[in-house]
Amino acid sequence: MIVAQAKPFPELAQMLQDARRVLVAGCGGCVAVCQAGGEQEARILAEAIRLWAGEQGRPMEARAVVVPRQCEPEWAQSLGPAMDEADVVVSLGCGVGVGFLAEVRPGMRVLPGLNTSFGGGTVSPGVFEERCRMCGDCVLGRTGGICPVARCAKNLWNGPCGGSADGRCEVDPQVSCAWHQIAQRLTARGETGFLEEIAPPKDWSTAGDGGPRRIVREDLAS
Amino acid sequence: MSRLSEVLAAGRFAVTAEIGPPKHADARKVRELARLLAPCTDAQNLTDNQTAVVRLCSLAAAVHVREAGGEPVLQLTCRDRNRIALQSDLLGAASLGIENVLCLTGDHQKFGNHPQAKGVFDLDSVQLLAMARGMGEGRFLNGEEIKAPPRLFPGAAENPFAGPSAAFRAARLAKKARAGARFIQTQVVYDLAGFQAFMAAVRQLGNPVPVLAGVTPPKSARALKYMQGIPGFRVSEEALRRMEGASDPKEEGIRLAVELIRQLREVPGVAGVHIMAIGWEEAVPRIVEESGLMPRPEIQETDGIGGAA
Amino acid sequence: MTRSEPLLVAFCCYWCAYAAADLAGGMRLSYPPNVRVVEVPCSGRVEPELILRALNEGADGVMVAGCLEGDCHYQRGNLRARRRVERLRRLLEELGVEPERVEMFNLSAAMGPRFAQIVAEMTERLRGLPPRKFQAVEEAGA
């Protein structure tokens, strides 16, 4: 899923300075699963905005709504009427949701309530880890299912680097060295070929370095 | 031909040292160090924004060293340059007669003074080596022909003490040799036994490339302890004990380095030493002298400016 | 809005704190009358939204009272409640609200006197804080 976390409130407060009626739009997709932008978080944020505004002596209206997924144009569109009643929208969707809502009412300020962080998952309750950087050219089949793009701090293809020690990454000892894990897993499977061969440079043009990406599926197109 | 390549080709025990370019635009110190180190070492590495701290660029520093009579080894990292910039720098270096290039991935920007920087890491050190070799053979990375190919003598670093194992590190060294490394400079060695295990693994792989063992004279017990805390460093208990007990730590540091070099010379497969004494370069001439490595071999200077003749 | 006594909302777990409040009443212990006890099935039921809502609707302070640690009827509800309250207190600070207006307590059903004491302490604490500026309780669109 897309893992996100709440923006620090002061940053949001800065952007809300002259708002009067705020619509907090939650999303029932990934951000609800990682408990950053679902219905409950939207309601909490709406209450928080009211409390903050009240303490400032400038009451604001703040209302929470939620749609199953903000990254679906139909659901984004369905928020149009509620958006019309507000003067500022705070989207608790990922960046896709924020963008889609902004397209629904281009004349309106749609603010991000979250920092969209990474493609990842829950490794234990309350702990989320990055697993995918969406580079557009998956190599997990050769690397034992461990991603050197998302999991190695230096994006190595011929690792581990000289800073790998005791299975930990030099950049953050809290994090496992991805290449240590790749080496262990492939060795255990008896698939050391990939480790020995000189992995060629990656084609980053599919990874966003080639510009915004677009996929057209003729079979699905209307 | 680079002097370093000739020393190694002649099977002479090589000595290299390191110069850290300054954090300002005055290169007098670099030239001064080049003059100090040139008589007692075969080549001098110019670090490339070492530990991700902004410094005078290694290519410019290499030119200063060359002009001061030294033999530069240009360090080039993948942290700050993509494949376009790296190839451009390699062409530029060769055009200035700089052939020795140490191909590194680079320390992560997190350790430096601009931790907010976007790390490039378009290539890794192995891919950079392969690219440098390809360029020497007349091909850009994309396969296009280079009319006047750069004359390069690429090298690489290896850390005998990093994970997952000495055997794995030796295999990675061999991989670097296959990719195009013509010499290897290792991480600092204090743990002789660990290094010997690594070299045994390297020998098992047929000694694919000359290895220069890294040596750093410790200035104090504190400096040694600091190094112990860096991931991938291994400091021996004995070295630490000796430094702690020393009445004159600097003298003891030099003694330690000299002893280590004498021991490293005995390790089969070791082709030289790389002395890293950044901030204490004045110690290098003495260390080389006392290690019995003077005088340095005379090499016929051959002109190598520009592309391959 | 002016009030002589601060208004305290106490979310009390049915299994312990609510019973303790009951017991305090039964024992005729005197404690400040400004507390509004809200029975919840478990302190873990008290979402941050409820606490914020109480503050928005005029409460000066909120206490969440659950079972003693290790005695939660639902295993870890009270532990979760504590962590949520701690997180909420950090948010309150960012919102410009004194975090000490909100606190988590642990009680057993037999601790009637302790309940009375906590209410008295919280009331005392709230009296010492500057008065809050309440905003009109009005939910847009609702």
Ligand code: SF4
């Ligand atoms: S320690 Fe491992 S994960 Fe970290 S940068 Fe080096 S190779 Fe990558």
